[in-house]
Amino acid sequence: MFDRQRVRTAPARAEILVQLRTSAVAGFEETSHRQDGEGAWLWLGRMEKLSYFHVDRSRSHEVFDQLLGEGFVGVVVSDFYGAYTRRTDLVHAYCNAHTLREAKKLAEVRPAPLTIEFCDWFSDILAAGKRAQEADDRRAGGNVRRRMHRLIDTERFGADADLLRLQGRLALHFDDVLRYVGRPDVPMTNNDTERDLRSAAVHRKIAGGTRSANGSETYAHWMSVTQTLRKSEVDLRSWVEGSFQAHLAGRPPPSVFAPPSS
Numbered sequence: 001m002f003d004r005q006r007v008r009t010a011p012a013r014a015e016i017l018v019q020l021r022t023s024a025v026a027g028f029e030e031t032s033h034r035q036d037g038e039g040a041w042l043w044l045g046r047m048e049k050l051s052y053f054h055v056d057r058s059r060s061h062e063v064f065d066q067l068l069g070e071g072f073v074g075v076v077v078s079d080f081y082g083a084y085t086r087r088t089d090l091v092h093a094y095c096n097a098h099t100l101r102e103a104k105k106l107a108e109v110r111p112a113p114l115t116i117e118f119c120d121w122f123s124d125i126l127a128a129g130k131r132a133q134e135a136d137d138r139r140a141g142g143n144v145r146r147r148m149h150r151l152i153d154t155e156r157f158g159a160d161a162d163l164l165r166l167q168g169r170l171a172l173h174f175d176d177v178l179r180y181v182g183r184p185d186v187p188m189t190n191n192d193t194e195r196d197l198r199s200a201a202v203h204r205k206i207a208g209g210t211r212s213a214n215g216s217e218t219y220a221h222w223m224s225v226t227q228t229l230r231k232s233e234v235d236l237r238s239w240v241e242g243s244f245q246a247h248l249a250g251r252p253p254p255s256v257f258a259p260p261s262s
Helices: 002-008 010-021 061-068 096-109 113-135 138-153 155-159 161-172 191-196 198-207 213-231 236-248
Strands: 025-035 038-047 050-056 075-078 091-094
Touching: 002 010, 002 213, 002 236, 010 038, 010 050, 010 061, 010 213, 025 061, 025 191, 025 198, 025 213, 038 061, 038 191, 050 061, 050 213, 096 113, 096 161, 113 138, 113 155, 113 161, 138 161, 155 161, 191 198, 198 213, 213 236
Parallel strands: 025 075, 075 091
Antiparallel strands: 025 038, 038 050
């Protein structure tokens, strides 16, 4: 039943993908999945008003390229996974939560003046950047950039190999980790995308994944449709009823971004 209705409502998921590819800001993330007892990956592209899921046996950059399509001109929000960082033709906004978690872990596992100072300094910079973003204060944003440069250039942190690695990451992706400061529509972290994946993680624990490629396609379809309907505040029951009526009348399903017409 779910599979048949997935085929009938395929244009709805295609509509979500079109919106994702034309968005100003899109978050991307992937998590492990099980298909027929073997390893696979659940990919997610999301915005505030939509979620697009895709199951693939591969975690390679080709999957991300396929999802994003050609000619994307928005901002890609992601972690530092190579599938994203290799796309130097894109405008990136990298998740600062990942670097902050690493800095906090270093300060907790190896508490020392250097690790604690780096963690506190970096945390304060991010908080100042958030305030500058919310106030749309360019002067404060410039000060945040100068403080980040000083953090990166402080030589004493180089005595710790892990801190030196974090300095190198921040230097290499300087503009991309501070992208949020001058863009009110760009998040400081990719946490919202990670939260959108939590229901899938729960499903993986309970059901163990999907049993076939066709099952994965159906799963990804309904995850995309139901989450997008929820975000668009469109009633699921009404939309499903509308999609049945549209099928019987030979019409495409109603939009997932607006209530079905009466």
